[in-house]
Amino acid sequence: PPVIRREDYKPFPWLLPVTRLNFELGVETTRVTSTLSVERNPAGDASPTITLNGDGISALTIRIDGKQTSEWTMDGGNLLLPLPGASHEIEIVTEIDPSANSQLMGLYASNGMLCTQCEAEGFRRITFFPDRPDVLSTYTVRMTGSQDQFPVLLCNGNKSAEGVGENGTHWAEWHDPWPKPSYLFALVAGDLVVNRGSFTTMSGREVELAIYVRDGDLDRTGHAMASLIKSMKWDEETFGREYDLDVFNIVAVSDFNMGAMENKGLNVFNTKYVLADPDTATDGDFDGVEGVIAHEYFHNWSGNRITCRDWFQLSLKEGFTVLRDQLFSQDMQGEAVKRIEDVRILRSVQFPEDSGPLAHPIRPDSFREISNFYTSTVYNKGAEVIRMMRTMCGPEAFRKGTDLYFDRHDGEAATCEDFILAMEEGAGLDLTQFRLWYSQAGTPKVDIAMAHDGDTATLTVKQTVPPTADLADKLPMPIPLKIALFNRETGKHEGEHLIVLNAAEQTFEFGGFAQPPVLSVNRGFSAPISIERDVPDEDLVFLAAKDDDSFARYEAMQDLIVRHLTAASGGALDDSAREAARMAIAQAFGSILSDDALDDSMRGELVMLPGLTYLAEQQLIADPAAIHTEREGLKAWLGARFESELVLIHQRVSKLPFGLDSASRGARKIKTQVLVYLAAGNPELASKMAAAQYNAADNMTDRQGALMVLTGLGTAARTDKLIDFHRRYKGNELVVDKWFALQASSLHPHAIEHVKALAEHPDFTMRNPNRVRSLYMAFAANPQAFHAADGEGYKIIADLILALDPINPQTAARFVPSLGRWRRIEPARAAMMRAELERIAKSDSLSRDTFEQVTRSLG
Numbered sequence: 001p002p003v004i005r006r007e008d009y010k011p012f013p014w015l016l017p018v019t020r021l022n023f024e025l026g027v028e029t030t031r032v033t034s035t036l037s038v039e040r041n042p043a044g045d046a047s048p049t050i051t052l053n054g055d056g057i058s059a060l061t062i063r064i065d066g067k068q069t070s071e072w073t074m075d076g077g078n079l080l081l082p083l084p085g086a087s088h089e090i091e092i093v094t095e096i097d098p099s100a101n102s103q104l105m106g107l108y109a110s111n112g113m114l115c116t117q118c119e120a121e122g123f124r125r126i127t128f129f130p131d132r133p134d135v136l137s138t139y140t141v142r143m144t145g146s147q148d149q150f151p152v153l154l155c156n157g158n159k160s161a162e163g164v165g166e167n168g169t170h171w172a173e174w175h176d177p178w179p180k181p182s183y184l185f186a187l188v189a190g191d192l193v194v195n196r197g198s199f200t201t202m203s204g205r206e207v208e209l210a211i212y213v214r215d216g217d218l219d220r221t222g223h224a225m226a227s228l229i230k231s232m233k234w235d236e237e238t239f240g241r242e243y244d245l246d247v248f249n250i251v252a253v254s255d256f257n258m259g260a261m262e263n264k265g266l267n268v269f270n271t272k273y274v275l276a277d278p279d280t281a282t283d284g285d286f287d288g289v290e291g292v293i294a295h296e297y298f299h300n301w302s303g304n305r306i307t308c309r310d311w312f313q314l315s316l317k318e319g320f321t322v323l324r325d326q327l328f329s330q331d332m333q334g335e336a337v338k339r340i341e342d343v344r345i346l347r348s349v350q351f352p353e354d355s356g357p358l359a360h361p362i363r364p365d366s367f368r369e370i371s372n373f374y375t376s377t378v379y380n381k382g383a384e385v386i387r388m389m390r391t392m393c394g395p396e397a398f399r400k401g402t403d404l405y406f407d408r409h410d411g412e413a414a415t416c417e418d419f420i421l422a423m424e425e426g427a428g429l430d431l432t433q434f435r436l437w438y439s440q441a442g443t444p445k446v447d448i449a450m451a452h453d454g455d456t457a458t459l460t461v462k463q464t465v466p467p468t469a470d471l472a473d474k475l476p477m478p479i480p481l482k483i484a485l486f487n488r489e490t491g492k493h494e495g496e497h498l499i500v501l502n503a504a505e506q507t508f509e510f511g512g513f514a515q516p517p518v519l520s521v522n523r524g525f526s527a528p529i530s531i532e533r534d535v536p537d538e539d540l541v542f543l544a545a546k547d548d549d550s551f552a553r554y555e556a557m558q559d560l561i562v563r564h565l566t567a568a569s570g571g572a573l574d575d576s577a578r579e580a581a582r583m584a585i586a587q588a589f590g591s592i593l594s595d596d597a598l599d600d601s602m603r604g605e606l607v608m609l610p611g612l613t614y615l616a617e618q619q620l621i622a623d624p625a626a627i628h629t630e631r632e633g634l635k636a637w638l639g640a641r642f643e644s645e646l647v648l649i650h651q652r653v654s655k656l657p658f659g660l661d662s663a664s665r666g667a668r669k670i671k672t673q674v675l676v677y678l679a680a681g682n683p684e685l686a687s688k689m690a691a692a693q694y695n696a697a698d699n700m701t702d703r704q705g706a707l708m709v710l711t712g713l714g715t716a717a718r719t720d721k722l723i724d725f726h727r728r729y730k731g732n733e734l735v736v737d738k739w740f741a742l743q744a745s746s747l748h749p750h751a752i753e754h755v756k757a758l759a760e761h762p763d764f765t766m767r768n769p770n771r772v773r774s775l776y777m778a779f780a781a782n783p784q785a786f787h788a789a790d791g792e793g794y795k796i797i798a799d800l801i802l803a804l805d806p807i808n809p810q811t812a813a814r815f816v817p818s819l820g821r822w823r824r825i826e827p828a829r830a831a832m833m834r835a836e837l838e839r840i841a842k843s844d845s846l847s848r849d850t851f852e853q854v855t856r857s858l859g
């Protein structure tokens with residue numbers, strides 16, 4: 001497959017002002033007639049042909065200006081049509097089989113309903129079209145289908161007409177007044193029930209809201225509806241953005257490759273991000289629904305009204321929209337905990353990506369398959385980059401910048417550079433050097449040393465941007481660091497400073513310190529970097545107990561543990577050094593458990609141990625087994641040492657009645673955290689408490705938490721509760737997914753055997769991406785089982801990739817990065833991981849998706 005490069009961008013030689021589509025719907029055969037009005041693009045070259053993208057489709061008939069023609073050729077899947085004049089009308093008829101579409105791209109069938117996924121290049125699987133984001137057209141769509149099979153007919157925009165046809169059919173016509181690229185097209189036809197709501201916009205327009213789900217799911221749509229209404233209001237208040245159609249429809253689909261899709265006026269969602277009630281969804285699931293509903297809604301402006309010129313600009317819409325949904329969730333749930341959660345995802349997913357073979361800048365320069373670039377780098381690091389702009393200019397100036405961007409580029413397909421220019425002008429920032437964040441991959445390393453002399457504290461700060469496969473020599477980047485210097489005696493500081501690094505090495509002086517202060521750095525995680533500093537444990541213990549910046553407090557605790565586990569798993573500690581480090585951690589741990597000023601939600605964050613991927617990331621070459629052993633050892637040691645305190649906390653919070661308020665949510669979070677520690681320190685006791693928590697549970701958070709702990713233990717309660725859980729929720733796909741995931745990610749020594757058995761379970765299917773992820777993504781993230789010393793875990797994932805690739809290449813390719821980490825793993829395991837990648841590479845029928853990821857991972 002060819003490499004596509006950002007520098008080769010050329011505008012499309014034709015404009016397509018109007019697109020008409022006619023669908024004659026059937027699960028096995030759908031006939032599509034598309035009528036395109038085309039005009040020469042004055043900005044494009046004067047090519048005598050038009051190239052229309054196609055993928056796995058063929059044209060039944062083609063007419064140009066009303067006359068059937070056979071003067072066309074194919075170039076791979078694409079259709080080349082000679083067009084002599086300056087404007088023409090092209091009519092093309094294609095026929096597709098949605099029931100055979102297991103890739104879930106284009107038009108496909110899911111439980112008898114028809115739906116679409118077009119981003120990035122799925123529209124070309126429906127009809128021939130210039131399937132690129134810079135070709136905007138106004139769509140009018142007519143669909144006809146069986147009234148019984150498809151009582152609901154939905155498309156983008158507003159419904160303009162409907163009627164009854166012959167032989168039990170009916171039809172609907174939808175018109176979307178907003179010009180859009182083909183990737184935002186959507187169609188849904190099926191037997192669905194609906195939850196209706198409404199929203200009055202800031203200018204007083206009434207918008208009808210609707211959430212469509214399968215029969216039986218209606219009473220789990222309330223949270224999604226409430227989240228949608230909050231999102232609409234928030235975007236008006238925070239970014240001045242108003243909704244622009246008379247209807248906003250959401251459809252939930254259980255077969256879906258990712259979370260959701262922002263099609264204009266018709267968002268299509270994975271059921272996982274729509275359906276929630278306390279009995280079947282955890283607090284985390286509730287937050288997921290709220291966040292994804294907001295994200296897709298916010299795309300209406302950052303993505304749809306202003307879209308991307310080409311796919312290299314993907315972060316223009318995704319990075320910005322992730323930042324917008326993060327700020328929204330911070331406002332809904334509280335800033336401190338949300339920030340910690342976002343950083344945890346960044347560091348456990350994006351940092352490893354940025355230091356591995358698949359590293360790429362947030363605005364990539366080349367790709368073979370664009371689906372492989374919907375990455376944590378483009379999304380999450382992209383959001384961090386825009387967040388840094390906001391940190392440097394402040395929220396008011398930031399709003400001026402975004403206002404200018406929305407105003408200037410409304411209705412356009414824009415670039416990241418357009419966004420940067422609007423920020424420079426509107427927010428008053430100079431982003432000359434900052435642009436490097438868009439072109440350089442790799443997580444910057446910042447080394448900080450503090451010296452104290454007289455009454456002055458001097459910080460010496462050095463930065464390096466590590467080499468990545470695409471680029472070896474990097475330039476220093478602007479890094480906004482929020483810092484505070486604490487007085488050791490008073491436990492207070494005199495105010496936060498924002499320093500912006502912009503050179504390889506710099507010093508900063510702070511006066512007025514008779515004694516060396518305690519440095520709190522990268523407060524609020526003001527920059528997506530990793531920090532190295534030589535600071536005594538006692539300073540970290542101090543910050544873990546006293547820092548007034550919640551993130552920095554969390555970070556001090558993480559640092560303390562990371563430093564210890566890194567040293568211990570690298571074999572650098574003898575017993576007495578291990579004991580000393582554990583004592584420092586215990587001191588901080590104890591102060592967190594007993595701090596009455598802390599809410600339980602924050603307490604739950606502060607006591608969470610860093611994950612294995614993040615720990616492995618700290619070492620050039622990591623031994624997953626050694627890290628796992630040390631991490632479990634520390635957990636058991638803390639669990640035993642603080643047993644009585646932990647039991648008391650569990651008793652205290654168990655008395656609180658269920659509620660969705662933050663105190664009640666915090667109680668549930670710490671409750672399961674307590675069990676996690678006790679399970680390591682005193683398995684017998686933990687098993688009893690977890691079984692009791694399971695039995696008493698009146699909500700999924702408590703029930704799943706208890707079952708998670710039990711699943712890792714070898715006690716009789718484990719089997720009992722796993723059987724009970726499956727029986728209790730039989731038929732509820734999303735909860736059965738949890739049942740698979742809990743076993744695949746468990747600490748149980750036989751997790752591998754369990755995964756093999758689950759693959760044969762009647763509820764398992766390779767056709768449903770949620771189910772595949774619930775078994776195998778959970779397994780690939782299970783450090784102990786995936787990294788089993790004999791390589792069995794690697795083999796399981798490689799076998800999965802080979803089996804899934806012909807069915808669903810996009811989902812198959814998502815499993816490659818877990819094996820692609822081989823260079824950073826100790827030699828014996830690295831060789832086995834590499835061998836599995838080579839085995840996959842040998843297959844001569846790999847999809848473009850998997851081929852690209854495997855080749856890059858071996859490269």
Ligand code: B3K
Pocket residue numbers: 119120258260261262295296299318371374
């Ligand atoms: N824009 C979609 C992602 C499409 C992924 C295609 N492989 C969802 C989102 O980011 O909101």
Ligand code: ZN
Pocket residue numbers: 295299317318321
């Ligand atoms: Zn998005």
